[in-house]
Amino acid sequence: MNELVSIVLRSITVSGLATLLASLWSIPLALVLTVFKTRLSRVLLDIFNSLVSIPTVVLGLCLYMILSRSGPLGFLELLYTPLAISIGQALLITPLIVSVLSNSLSRIKENVLETAFALGATSSQAYFALLHEGLPLLVRSILIGFNRAIGELGVALMLGGNIRGYTRVMTTAIALEVVKGNFEQALNLGAVFIVVIVLLTIMIRAIGEK
Amino acid sequence: MSRKILVLAAVVIVAILATYMFYKYFYLSRKTVVIVSTTTSLYATGLLDALAEKFQEKHSNIVLNFVAVGSGEALKRAEKGDADLVLVHAPNLEKKYIEKGVIFNRTIFAYNFFVIVGPKDDPAHIAGLDPVEAFKRIFEAGEKGKALFVSRGDLSGTHVRELIIWKKAGLDPHGRKWYIESGTGMSETLMIANEKKAYTLSDIGTFLKFQKQLKELKILASGDTILFNIYSAYLVKGSSKLKEASLFIEFLKSSKAQKLIANYGVKDYGIPLFYPISSKPLSYLEKAWELLAEGSYE
Numbered sequence: 393m394n395e396l397v398s399i400v401l402r403s404i405t406v407s408g409l410a411t412l413l414a415s416l417w418s419i420p421l422a423l424v425l426t427v428f429k430t431r432l433s434r435v436l437l438d439i440f441n442s443l444v445s446i447p448t449v450v451l452g453l454c455l456y457m458i459l460s461r462s463g464p465l466g467f468l469e470l471l472y473t474p475l476a477i478s479i480g481q482a483l484l485i486t487p488l489i490v491s492v493l494s495n496s497l498s499r500i501k502e503n504v505l506e507t508a509f510a511l512g513a514t515s516s517q518a519y520f521a522l523l524h525e526g527l528p529l530l531v532r533s534i535l536i537g538f539n540r541a542i543g544e545l546g547v548a549l550m551l552g553g554n555i556r557g558y559t560r561v562m563t564t565a566i567a568l569e570v571v572k573g574n575f576e577q578a579l580n581l582g583a584v585f586i587v588v589i590v591l592l593t594i595m596i597r598a599i600g601e602k
Numbered sequence: 603m604s605r606k607i608l609v610l611a612a613v614v615i616v617a618i619l620a621t622y623m624f625y626k627y628f629y630l631s632r633k634t635v636v637i638v639s640t641t642t643s644l645y646a647t648g649l650l651d652a653l654a655e656k657f658q659e660k661h662s663n664i665v666l667n668f669v670a671v672g673s674g675e676a677l678k679r680a681e682k683g684d685a686d687l688v689l690v691h692a693p694n695l696e697k698k699y700i701e702k703g704v705i706f707n708r709t710i711f712a713y714n715f716f717v718i719v720g721p722k723d724d725p726a727h728i729a730g731l732d733p734v735e736a737f738k739r740i741f742e743a744g745e746k747g748k749a750l751f752v753s754r755g756d757l758s759g760t761h762v763r764e765l766i767i768w769k770k771a772g773l774d775p776h777g778r779k780w781y782i783e784s785g786t787g788m789s790e791t792l793m794i795a796n797e798k799k800a801y802t803l804s805d806i807g808t809f810l811k812f813q814k815q816l817k818e819l820k821i822l823a824s825g826d827t828i829l830f831n832i833y834s835a836y837l838v839k840g841s842s843k844l845k846e847a848s849l850f851i852e853f854l855k856s857s858k859a860q861k862l863i864a865n866y867g868v869k870d871y872g873i874p875l876f877y878p879i880s881s882k883p884l885s886y887l888e889k890a891w892e893l894l895a896e897g898s899y900e
Contacts, residue, residue: 409620472637599608
């Protein structure tokens with residue numbers, strides 16, 4: 393029981409950190425891509441839209457090659473640490489957050505910017521207003537990102553190694569139970585996992601849309 | 603405004619937990635962390651965790667981090683420099699990596715057997731046959747549409763052994779309709795074999811552990827040298843933790859560890875999942891290893 397709680401908490405922490413990291417660059421990026429509609433931004437958006445579907449194992453493997461002791465960033469000794477999973481997941485969900493946020497911001501962009509300029513706002517004030525008005529959308533995109541991060545297996549397995557008490561998260565724990573042949577235990581863990589995710593999602597949405 | 607406070611609270615909580623995680627990371631790094639890339643069968647049975655616990659009673663300053671993957675991947679990860687110790691059971695793969703200079707200091711520390719399992723009515727009539735002959739019969743029955751075979755297909759120790767047996771039988775089942783390559787772990791492969799009433803090769807440990815759920819299957823052939831499953835530990839060249847890794851290998855050979863291996867699983871399954879090396883002359887095991895290392899599968 394104790395181990396289960398720590399696995400759940402670790403999952404939330406690792407993926408929470410991943411989401412925070414991803415938000416750092418994804419939110420400004422989405423805003424820029426929404427506001428400045430140039431040919432470049434459209435191409436970039438297309439790329440992000442398609443990268444949403446990158447297989448997690450492929451990303452995990454690429455990062456493994458980079459973080460491996462024989463890879464270019466091997467000296468950081470990040471492989472098989474929770475931070476490595478966070479970084480991997482942050483990169484994984486970046487296209488998703490950018491894509492979702494940018495799409496939803498585009499829908500309210502015209503109205504908000506027009507009103508803001510009519511009220512005499514400078515451009516930076518207007519963009520800030522866009523972000524402020526879009527706060528529920530922002531929360532929703534970040535939440536989608538978080539859910540993708542916490543539910544993925546490939547990156548956590550490749551970069552974390554599923555080390556007990558250290559890098560074992562919900563998804564890798566479930567995968568291990570399957571390998572062990574304990575299908576029932578795997579399903580139980582899956583049920584716990586889904587309950588946790590649903591509760592978290594409802595909570596965060598309630599906060600974000602109050 | 604309470605919204606902002608709540609959002610802030612959420613961020614603070616994640617930040618605190620993350621700090622704790624880092625604290626633990628540095629705490630761990632003050633101890634010596636030995637990364638052990640190991641074959642799944644050793645880990646999934648729980649044996650390694652039991653061994654590590656015993657080991658740490660004496661060496662509390664060493665942390666063993668197990669990364670459980672197939673034998674092929676375990677050796678590959680060692681080659682990339684991402685493991686200090688390897689525990690594997692695929693002699694002919696091991697030999698390749700010994701020759702490449704990736705791993706050294708082989709220490710055989712346990713063994714058990716592979717078994718050919720299949721449907722209870724045994725449509726290919728292989729019960730009691732030697733493995734090579736059994737595979738020939740399965741091939742024939744498969745061609746006639748009477749039998750199926752599920753292969754791991756993942757270059758794991760078990761898969762490589764299966765390929766060696768096919769090779770010895772002079773047959774190539776790849777691409778045949780009755781030859782299913784699952785690409786999954788042992789337990790999933792057994793599950794598929796059970797569903798499809800097919801034959802497959804399994805290590806005895808995983809089969810016993812999982813037997814209750816495999817109502818359609820039973821052990822049909824075992825005990826031959828070619829089904830000998832030898833687990834070896836290796837040090838990895840270039841590792842900075844050679845001293846600590848050697849300590850664990852020494853421990854694996856110790857009577858304390860060997861006793862644990864001999865008794866592991868007896869309570870739950872009636873017979874041990876692994877056998878200690880003391881139960882066979884070491885020269886016998888070494889010879890069997892050499893024989894298997896020569897086995898070609900390509």
